[in-house]
Amino acid sequence: MQYSEKVMDHFMNPRNSGVIENPDGYGKVGSPSCGDVMEIFLKIEDDIIKDVKFRTFGCASAIATSSISTEMILEKNVSEALELTNKAVAEALDGLPPVKMHCSVLAEEAIKAAIEDYMSKK
Amino acid sequence: MQYSEKVMDHFMNPRNSGVIENPDGYGKVGSPSCGDVMEIFLKIEDDIIKDVKFRTFGCASAIATSSISTEMILEKNVSEALELTNKAVAEALDGLPPVKMHCSVLAEEAIKAAIEDYMSKK
Amino acid sequence: MKVYLDNNATTKVDEKVLEAMLPYFGEVYGNPSSMHGFGQESNKAMEEARKTIADILGVEASELVFTASGTESDNMAIRGVARAYKRRGNHIITSCIEHPAVRNTCKDLEKEGYEVTYLSVDENGLVDLEELKAAIKRETILITVMHANNEIGTIQPIEEIAKIANEKKIVFHTDAVQSAGKLKLKPKEMGIDLLTISGHKFYGPKGMGLLYIKQGTRLGKVITGGGQERKRRPGTSDVPGIVGMATALKAAVAHQEEECKRLSELRDYFEEELLKKVPEIVINAKGAPRLPGTSSVTFKYLEGESILLSLNYKGIAVSSGSACSSDELQASHVLLGIGIPVEFAHGTIRFSLGKYNTKEEIDYVLAELPPIIERLRMISPLWGE
Amino acid sequence: MKVYLDNNATTKVDEKVLEAMLPYFGEVYGNPSSMHGFGQESNKAMEEARKTIADILGVEASELVFTASGTESDNMAIRGVARAYKRRGNHIITSCIEHPAVRNTCKDLEKEGYEVTYLSVDENGLVDLEELKAAIKRETILITVMHANNEIGTIQPIEEIAKIANEKKIVFHTDAVQSAGKLKLKPKEMGIDLLTISGHKFYGPKGMGLLYIKQGTRLGKVITGGGQERKRRPGTSDVPGIVGMATALKAAVAHQEEECKRLSELRDYFEEELLKKVPEIVINAKGAPRLPGTSSVTFKYLEGESILLSLNYKGIAVSSGSACSSDELQASHVLLGIGIPVEFAHGTIRFSLGKYNTKEEIDYVLAELPPIIERLRMISPLWGE
Numbered sequence A, B: 001m002q003y004s005e006k007v008m009d010h011f012m013n014p015r016n017s018g019v020i021e022n023p024d025g026y027g028k029v030g031s032p033s034c035g036d037v038m039e040i041f042l043k044i045e046d047d048i049i050k051d052v053k054f055r056t057f058g059c060a061s062a063i064a065t066s067s068i069s070t071e072m073i074l075e076k077n078v079s080e081a082l083e084l085t086n087k088a089v090a091e092a093l094d095g096l097p098p099v100k101m102h103c104s105v106l107a108e109e110a111i112k113a114a115i116e117d118y119m120s121k122k
Numbered sequence C, D: 001m002k003v004y005l006d007n008n009a010t011t012k013v014d015e016k017v018l019e020a021m022l023p024y025f026g027e028v029y030g031n032p033s034s035m036h037g038f039g040q041e042s043n044k045a046m047e048e049a050r051k052t053i054a055d056i057l058g059v060e061a062s063e064l065v066f067t068a069s070g071t072e073s074d075n076m077a078i079r080g081v082a083r084a085y086k087r088r089g090n091h092i093i094t095s096c097i098e099h100p101a102v103r104n105t106c107k108d109l110e111k112e113g114y115e116v117t118y119l120s121v122d123e124n125g126l127v128d129l130e131e132l133k134a135a136i137k138r139e140t141i142l143i144t145v146m147h148a149n150n151e152i153g154t155i156q157p158i159e160e161i162a163k164i165a166n167e168k169k170i171v172f173h174t175d176a177v178q179s180a181g182k183l184k185l186k187p188k189e190m191g192i193d194l195l196t197i198s199g200h201k202f203y204g205p206k207g208m209g210l211l212y213i214k215q216g217t218r219l220g221k222v223i224t225g226g227g228q229e230r231k232r233r234p235g236t237s238d239v240p241g242i243v244g245m246a247t248a249l250k251a252a253v254a255h256q257e258e259e260c261k262r263l264s265e266l267r268d269y270f271e272e273e274l275l276k277k278v279p280e281i282v283i284n285a286k287g288a289p290r291l292p293g294t295s296s297v298t299f300k301y302l303e304g305e306s307i308l309l310s311l312n313y314k315g316i317a318v319s320s321g322s323a324c325s326s327d328e329l330q331a332s333h334v335l336l337g338i339g340i341p342v343e344f345a346h347g348t349i350r351f352s353l354g355k356y357n358t359k360e361e362i363d364y365v366l367a368e369l370p371p372i373i374e375r376l377r378m379i380s381p382l383w384g385e
């Protein structure tokens, strides 16, 4: 099993990691016993994602997909962000090993959960 | 599987190989389909073996045991010769590999057959 | 700096071992089963190697069978007994922390109708002799418990297990892949009937295994073919591998005691310093006799792969769980077996030291590791909750 | 002079092959299953080797599994199919002149309740396609017929056998241990589902085998353990061996045609001269397509071992029957299979030429052999009767 350079880059230098105090949207998926947990924090103005942070407990693939998907939704409209698929995320990372594809689903789900949280609070 | 030097010597330079015309005793044991046949030719005077020859179709062990046993019975009384065992033959050769012990039985049997032939003709 | 701390997965072939192997590739290349000089020369080397190992183990050369791996030896032992003793019974006892070569073989035999008891272990990975005694029944034909564990290093009370097996006339097999060259290994004295070794764990070649089969122990066949190894293991003999394994074992036992001491001290130093430098970690199996160079550390709130890859970035090679299962994503059955909660099992790293590791290397790891853990914990949602 | 004419038993490792292997003992020694750099470097070498072989065979790399011998590959194929297709049927078809790795595996499966048909062969060692067709029944799950025979060199009509198997949707395995690197080997074109190769027959390392498993062919497990080789063959991968086998196969096919031609000519020269110089001999399988370097000669009225040892005394290495069974005293089943009477089967010698043999060497043998035969015949009671 070998990761692409892009995966390794996002894993070693994750973009947008951390937390946002009082986020407009917050999502958390996964569970420690499965070996992966992901949190997404969103700052949203006029349905545009103005800031995003993540925290991830998981493998390199989970961390890298979290990192790149935050980049992919930044400055996007929430409806656009909702369309982000795990396939698109994996492609943006120049692919993931087959056994690691499922980790990218987590990022997609966490973002959806955060946006839904935002929607429900509106 | 490895033969002793003595086996190899008797195999490469067999003593007393050949035939005796009109032998006083003649024995033949084994069968071609089992992979071994041995003939013993005896010249006997006053129950003393004065000459002996053999011919053997068989493995190196069969040839070596034939060779050394002819040496062991030469100039011996027939009753002494009858006492020759395959164990003694094998020992005289500094041992035989376990899978090859049966070949030495052939020599013992051929000599017995030849002496019996001589006895029956007396 | 490059630091290889994955010596339980495999080791570097010792230069002297390679040197000993070299003539058997292109010079003495005959098939040891051949009767001619080329073959007999190979055969001689093979039998000398067998004798070398037999002398080290204190057994007869005729009791040793060369195989192609620890895995094959384990299969040969376990499947072999299962088949040969089928009429006597169908029950096998093993521990719950065996290597997959033993564990998956037992699981496979369950499908064939054998019954397997997986003994539990305590938090240090030790089996309970009373539980073992209680598990034995009339149908028990085999007890297979590993000597030293590959993930956490725990050394089982093999001689006591053997005694129990011997009393009940049950065949006893032990997977000594991790202990060979490191711990005392005298099957006769220790009451062992079948013993597995693998060459590449003690600076010998990969693809070479050995099974000690105590005279009189019956084994069914796993692989069939020609008459090699006294008809017990067919296939053209791998002479360079055989010579290499014997040379390596000889070298390992020659310096066994000093090296054990050195490694234990280095490992203990590593663990003590680590405990000082990194909070919220657990050293596993610390309370049991352990392999000298093995250190299993649980970094809470983290996932092992991220630590492994971050260390790799710094040139440091370690393993999360066992190498054989690193393509698997499940938490290690060994770590779960000693009672580590699943989420912490995921964050466990094995540092396995070997004879080429130095204190300088350990200091390098001790310098690089803490910031990595800190960085990863910063982005972990479980940290500081 | 030393002349090695036992290349069907095993071969000398090519210098270039050894050179290619060397870095993987002490330099790139990681376990290819490990995630760190040491492991990934080994893994890269292993996967490159797999790709090299896949390209030569014209198959996908994912269809190749590395094993530790031809014998293991044969077992994996035959036992694997027997287990996986058990519900569909219990009938296996093979030939009566297979290598013990196939033959004894079939015999062993008979004990487990499988039914095996051993196809007869003609005096040249060829199976009869009509007999094969007639032997197929509803329960037939496997046809296993070797590509080229190790004792007499006969090449079977593999493509036609494959066609028959494919039409009936029966899995077809061929033991190509003797043909790899010598004959065309394109499993996909030839309709082969499973194919066995062994590294040490083409100047590669001993203890390395390969099984081609056509995508979609199901195989039960023979050996269980870790997840190596996509969970198809457990045990730490023997990286130097794998690299060596790939390098050797590449070298062999690079010069395949010229070398085949050269060897055929040398062999034909040897046989023609021998026929002139020694009376009462038979060249076996002369009427069939044969391996280029294999010459099986029956010296009537003599026993093979005595010829073998006498030749050995002169530095010439040959085999009587197959090396694997040279500790067995029975006449070869292959020679009996082609209808040689038992007493003549005992007097059969295999001369197997390889790439390092020269015309000078053959001339030396042609000079030394006739007096040996004469001497031995002089003391044979069967001679001149």
Ligand SMILES: Cc1ncc(COP(=O)(O)O)c(C=O)c1O
Binding pocket: C234, C235, C236, C237, D008, D009, D068, D069, D070, D071, D072, D074, D099, D101, D146, D148, D149, D150, D175, D177, D178, D198, D199, D207, D209, D324
């Ligand atoms: C035709 C054939 N099949 C199988 C084998 C077994 O190969 P290995 O010795 O590598 O197990 C051999 C050689 O010994 C052979 O000639």
Ligand SMILES: Cc1ncc(COP(=O)(O)O)c(C=O)c1O
Binding pocket: C008, C009, C068, C069, C070, C071, C072, C074, C099, C101, C146, C148, C149, C150, C175, C177, C178, C198, C199, C207, C208, C209, C324, D234, D235, D236
């Ligand atoms: C305890 C234990 N048993 C068995 C094995 C299997 O050995 P091999 O990889 O040589 O098949 C290993 C190593 O992988 C091991 O650590």
Ligand code: FES
Binding pocket: A034, A035, A036, A057, A058, A059, A060, A061, A062, A100, A103, C329
């Ligand atoms: S997060 Fe579980 S394997 Fe990637």
Ligand code: FES
Binding pocket: B034, B035, B036, B057, B058, B059, B060, B061, B062, B100, B103, D329
């Ligand atoms: S004569 Fe048959 S094996 Fe010796």
